[in-house]
Amino acid sequence: MRRVLTALSLVALLPLTACGGGDDDTTLTVLAAASLTGTFTELAATFEEAHPGVEVELVFGSSTTLAEQAVDGAPGDVLATADEASMTVAEDGGVLAGRPEAFASNRLVLVAPADNPAGIESLTDLDDPDVDYVRCAETAPCGSSAVALLDDAGIQSAPASEEVDVKAVLARVTQGEADAGLVYRTDSRAAGDAVREVATDDLDDYGPAYANNYYVAAVDGSVDGSDDATADLAADFVALVTGAEAAEVLGVAGFGGIVRE
Structure with missing residues (x-):
């Protein structure tokens, strides 16, 4: 076994x-x-x-x-x-x-809890001081990609936490401990109805760098x-x-x- x-x-x-x-x-x-x-x-x-x-x-x-x-x-x-x-x-x-x-x-997507309590609709919503979002630590591939994406999008707000890997980010979102999180599309798909994928068009606007991980x-x-x-x-x-x-x-x-x- x-x-x-x-x-x-x-x-x-x-x-x-x-x-x-x-x-x-x-x-x-x-x-x-x-x-x-x-x-x-x-x-x-x-x-x-x-x-x-x-x-x-x-x-x-x-x-x-x-x-x-x-x-x-x-x-x-x-x-x-x-x-x-x-x-x-x-x-x-x-x-x-x-x-x-x-x-x-793989590529990054932005996910929120299924009921999306913070009403996240775009990447710019992450700059709202009332929004707590999470991402991977920059030392992890999901983190370095997230940092590059957020920089390109001009997001100034710091994440509420930096997690060790993408599974930890997803867990924070599915458990309602974060309003949004940057994860891989595969993790979003695996989570099913536990999360809602948001701002997908926003991420697509930033080109293929986040699709070629x-x-x-x-x-x-x-x-x-x-x-x-x-x-x-x-x-x-x-x-x-x-x-x-x-x-x-x-x-x-x-x-x-x-x-x-």
């Missing part, structure tokens, strides 16, 4: 290797951006079905945090980040055993002593993620394709 962990849980796994306890069982540890939670959980089940005896351990969190933890020696066999800059952290740290491959894109995956070689079989499994998982079957799963969740200029 696969396990799903957070980035904080990864710290506790630092002394461990990627291999499972049994002679015939192998644990494949996949470090992935929080916004991939739903799709990677589905893809992990597909992978386990095709690889009997393999348990996929999913660790979700901020892309930058996961990349930094990989550089610091946290166990991992696959790294999937929500932007190329975070993957570069791991690449520059010399922990990748394979070339990063882009496999999906590219997700990338690579084999993570940060764990010393990983055997060839585990490395091959990691490569197989990256192949699944970047293949046609995953593209269909990602598309249903609201992810876009890769469009290079």
Whole structure:
């Protein structure tokens, strides 16, 4: 049975290797951006079905945090980040055993609670002193994109809070603790009726920079002593993620394709 962990849980796994306890069982540890939670959980089940005896351990969190933890020696066999800059952290740290491959894109949307109590209709409403909005911390891909968007839109008001990842932003909105939040379209779709997507036309006016947030995956070689079989499994998982079957799963969740200029 696969396990799903957070980035904080990864710290506790630092002394461990990627291999499972049994002679015939192998644990494949996949470090992935929080916004991939739903799709990677589905893809992990597909992978386990095709690889009997393999348990996929999913660790979700901020892309930058996961990349930094990989550089610091946290166990991992696959790294999937929500932007190329975070993957570069791991690449520059010399922990990748394979070339990063882009496999999906995403974009920011502004969401409010389902009943939209603050009456948010446009990005400019975020400058209302009575409006509490939240975004990701700038160190996370969703945060750096949000900061760029807000700067372009001329929003001067500071967020009520800066969350560690997009799931935390979404939780603040769905729990009624914020009037609005900037999240990925995939997270808005996954939340269903719990949120209302607002100001979509406003965001479209600011061009393709927020539609081309590219997700990338690579084999993570940060764990010393990983055997060839585990490395091959990691490569197989990256192949699944970047293949046609995953593209269909990602598309249903609201992810876009890769469009290079």
